[in-house]
Amino acid sequence: MLHGCFRRGDSLRRDQLVIPRVSVVIPTYNYARYVPEAIDSVLAQSFEELEIIVVDDGSTDKTAEVLRAFGGQLRVIRQERRGLSAARNTGIRAARGQYLAFLDSDDLWLPEKVSLQVARLDAEPEVGLVYAETLLFDDSTPATLTPHSYWASHPSxxxxxxxxxxxxxxxxxxxxxxxxxxxxxLFDETLSACEDWDMWIRIGRVCxxxxxxxxxxxxxxxxxxxSLDSDRLMMNGLRVLEKAFSAPDPSRELHGLRRTVFSRxxxxxxLxxxxxxxxxxxxxxxxRAVTLDPRLLFYRNTAAVLSxxxxxxxxxxxLRALKRAMGRHDVSTWASKSAPIGSKSTHSTGVMTARAESGAAEGE
Structure with missing residues (x-):
């Protein structure tokens, strides 16, 4: 396997001229407790021609020490704290692979991920980005897994x-x-959340x-x-939408969607x-929602909640206390599965699988 341009068991220097097919970019900030597991999940990939680039965005915990333990199995780039978008961009600039993949340092890959996605990109030149199903798990209940498809459709x-x-x-x-x-x-470094959503929209315009x-x-x-910072998600999400609907749309793919998208x-x-x-x-x-589109009164429980x-x-x-006292379901169930839960970076309505960040790569 070519991690940081090296074969398993070799040093980085020995195969430094070998060009990997895939560059894996892992931005991290103060996630010393998580990043080793993330890196191990990349080292366990069945695909061999890859390099691992970890961008340490100014960590102040033991991240540097943890990364040193991996030796030549990865390339580490350290920079002053500049945020998730900047960390990803640093990784992109340093990457040499034909394909680039991104992994936040508290998430994990399954062993066949890279090989299956490389095969798809090799076989379909019209495709510019490949994604896949993900299981959401909680540290407190690691055995409970929820598929991302519960929250969102996965079109091609x-x-x-x-x-x-x-x-x-x-x-x-x-x-x-x-x-x-x-x-x-590159990723928009002025966004402190939803930066990946913005990138996927831009890519979706061209391929x-x-x-x-x-x-x-x-x-x-x-x-x-x-992603738990809903205010930051909302403001940055609105900026992403403004960018999306302000960009030229010669194919008119977004024609007529603006009012509905913003209102939802x-x-x-x-909610x-x-x-x-x-x-x-x-x-x-x-x-604001029903002013933009009065039909939103019939969306989920908007009318009841607004009343x-x-x-x-x-x-x-x-009223909410009375409802609970009567032994019924809490009104909070009205905020059903399509309500924002937050992308760790990124995002939009539904589970936001992007991560918002406060000027850091991760960990806040």
Whole structure:
């Protein structure tokens, strides 16, 4: 296996001239407790012609020490803390492979991931990005696994209209042709969340995207996931949507979608904020949603939740308490599975498999 341009058991120097077919970019920030498992999952790949590039985005824990233990099995690039997008971009610039794959340092790959995706890209030149199914697991209950497909559809082909509605691509899974970054640019370093969603939309404009219908990765959910910052996700998601609908659209693939997409974005966040007891913000978001598109009153439980919010925060709290006391399901169930749960980076409505970040690669 060519990790950092080396064969298993060899030093980095011995095979430094060997060009890998796949470059794996792992950005990390203060995840010394997780990154070894992520790296091990790459070292366990059945595909041999790959290099591993770990970009340490200014970690202050024991990340550097942990990475040294891997010796020549990977290339480590250290930089001052600049954020997830910048860390990924550093990895892209250093990569030499024909295909690039990204793995956040708290997630995991299954052994056949790289080989199956390389085969798909080799066989279908019109495809620029390949992604796959992912299982979501929680540190507190690692045996409980939820497929990403529970939250999102996984289309193939020209999927731009799907992508602007929701980030359907699980963050541990994309493999991308290297030359696409020359066409669409690097990750947007001004975004502090949803940066991967923005990238997949840009890629979706210029090529087809393919889905491998197999579980090839695991996405770790824990209390430090940056996807938990719903305000940051909302603001950055709105910026992603503004970029998407402001870009030239000669094929008119997005024609007529703007009002619906923005209104659902506000509605999903409004319902999520209602669930968290943030009634004033929920009322504001839901009013924006139905103002943009009155049909959103019939979307999920928007009408019922908005009616409660219009009564005021005190009344909303009393009604929810009364409902619980009556032994019924909590009103929070109204925020159903399509509500934002957060991409660790990235994202859109539904489970956001992108990670938001506060100027760090990960770990906040």
């Amino acid at each position: 082909g020209k999927i731009l209209p799907w992508l602007v509605r929701q980030n359907v691509i699980p963050s541990p899974t994309p493999m991308v042709r290297r030359e696409l970054f020359e066409r669409v640019g 087809e995207i393919a889905y491998v219908n197999r579980v090839l990765a695991k996405y770790r959910q824990h209390r430090e996931n940056m 974005w506000y509605a999903d966040f409004g 999520g904020r209602f669930h968290k007891g943030r009634y004033a913000q929920a009322r504001r978001d839901l009013i 409660i919010c219009l009564l005021g925060s005190a009344a909303a709290r009393k």
